[in-house]
Amino acid sequence: MKFCADPSPLSVSAIQSALGLCSLGRDMHIHDEVLSTNTMALALVDSGANHGTIVLAEQQTAGRGRWGRSWFSPPKKNLYCSVILKEVYPKDRLSWIPLITGLAITQAIEELANLRPSLKWPNDILVGDRKLGGVLCESTPQGTRRRAIVVGFGINVNSRIEEFPEDLHLSSTTLAAETGRLYDRNHLAARILSNLEVHYERLRSQSLQEVRGPYLASCSTIGRQICIRLVNGEDIKGLALDIGRDGALRLAPSIEFPHAQKSSKEVMEIRSGEVVHVR
Amino acid sequence: MKSDQRKEIEELVQILTEQNLTEIEVQRKDLRIRVRRESPVTPTPSSPSASGSPKHGILPQVMVGAVDAEPSRYLTVTSPIVGTFYRSPSPDAGPYVEEGDLVKKGQVLCLVEAMKLMNEIESEAHGRIVKILVESATPVEYGQPLFLIDPLPGS
Numbered sequence: 063m064k065f066c067a068d069p070s071p072l073s074v075s076a077i078q079s080a081l082g083l084c085s086l087g088r089d090m091h092i093h094d095e096v097l098s099t100n101t102m103a104l105a106l107v108d109s110g111a112n113h114g115t116i117v118l119a120e121q122q123t124a125g126r127g128r129w130g131r132s133w134f135s136p137p138k139k140n141l142y143c144s145v146i147l148k149e150v151y152p153k154d155r156l157s158w159i160p161l162i163t164g165l166a167i168t169q170a171i172e173e174l175a176n177l178r179p180s181l182k183w184p185n186d187i188l189v190g191d192r193k194l195g196g197v198l199c200e201s202t203p204q205g206t207r208r209r210a211i212v213v214g215f216g217i218n219v220n221s222r223i224e225e226f227p228e229d230l231h232l233s234s235t236t237l238a239a240e241t242g243r244l245y246d247r248n249h250l251a252a253r254i255l256s257n258l259e260v261h262y263e264r265l266r267s268q269s270l271q272e273v274r275g276p277y278l279a280s281c282s283t284i285g286r287q288i289c290i291r292l293v294n295g296e297d298i299k300g301l302a303l304d305i306g307r308d309g310a311l312r313l314a315p316s317i318e319f320p321h322a323q324k325s326s327k328e329v330m331e332i333r334s335g336e337v338v339h340v341r
Numbered sequence: 342m343k344s345d346q347r348k349e350i351e352e353l354v355q356i357l358t359e360q361n362l363t364e365i366e367v368q369r370k371d372l373r374i375r376v377r378r379e380s381p382v383t384p385t386p387s388s389p390s391a392s393g394s395p396k397h398g399i400l401p402q403v404m405v406g407a408v409d410a411e412p413s414r415y416l417t418v419t420s421p422i423v424g425t426f427y428r429s430p431s432p433d434a435g436p437y438v439e440e441g442d443l444v445k446k447g448q449v450l451c452l453v454e455a456m457k458l459m460n461e462i463e464s465e466a467h468g469r470i471v472k473i474l475v476e477s478a479t480p481v482e483y484g485q486p487l488f489l490i491d492p493l494p495g496s
Contacts, residue, residue, distance in 0.1 A: 128454070128457050128459070129427060129430075129431055129432065129452075129454070129459070130430070130431020130432050130433055130434065156422075156458065157422065157455045157456045157458055158456075159458060160456045160457045160458050161456060184456040184457050185456075185457060197457060198457060198459070199457060199458040199459065200458070200459045200461070201458060201459070201460045201461060202461055203447065203449065203461050203462065203463035211458070292425075293425055293427075293478040294478050294479065308423070308455070308456075309455075309456045310423075310455075310456070331423075333423060333424050333425065333454070333455040333456060333480075334424060334425040334454045334455060334456070334457070
């Protein structure tokens, strides 16, 4: 498979013209290189950035995942983006924001590419079992003026698998590798932001089912046998049953596990950990 | 009484005597521990003094179980959500705070993660971290106490 040169650089005007009336992205910062777009966005929150401010970068030198994991972020080919959400939301739905971000991304990819990615709970974007994108959300404290949620995502768009570190070759994929063509990252960014705004507004003002239904339709974890590795290294195996009211994964464990949070004797509610889909 | 409970009570009594306090109360999901000391009317050798030698003729009293809530001089920082508690921003990084540290109002003390949303939890007051009540990378419940802070006057 041959790829031509970088199709088009990230551009504020290209993204904003595709966004139309979307309230996200009216303030937008594009950098050639950052440590991570989330780090940059958190700094902007401290200096009073508006709701909907977007940070994009052509390259991240310290792209981050959950609790110190790194995100491979080569220059000019992929999408690294963070969104600052500041407006009031129902507090008990905050933990859905990572899930609706994953949903916004899978739907944008479906709309632009002939590809149907799925979500691995809570928000890994998969094609088959390979990771196409990931989301990391960070909230700043509640008691201060800088209360905000920074929603960060990275999507492997135009890079080739061979460019990835070898240990990621089997577990990662890119849009280009899956479909044999290159994509305009400006269009993809705009589509994701538009979708995110729609789901965010539903989350704020409508019944939970308005976001839960579409999420379940995109989530490939539910109904499967899975293994969850907790941060303390403990593995929990069981059947993924459903998504709880706060976005927790409801699991019927194969055997009893004493440390997980349970809603009843039979069902555990998982709120953090790395899910592996068992074949 | 389990040995880890006993150890925790001993630690609380030590704080009580070292800081010359009269009372500490810690609440968990299903357990509330209140450690209190007062001038005894008559010295009773069988008083449950868990450790240390009481200062100023004051004996520590230990109460475990359901007790009436009374105001304590310590501020308790609780978890605003159900999730996983982290003392550091990443496994390789040092902890945000240690016991004994002075913290400012608004300073980040820890993270609580739920659904890959990393929530920074901040101190509500200027003060000293008296006790960190939860181990890193363990689950916490809504409202579970995470830190005891001894607020500085005027904060």
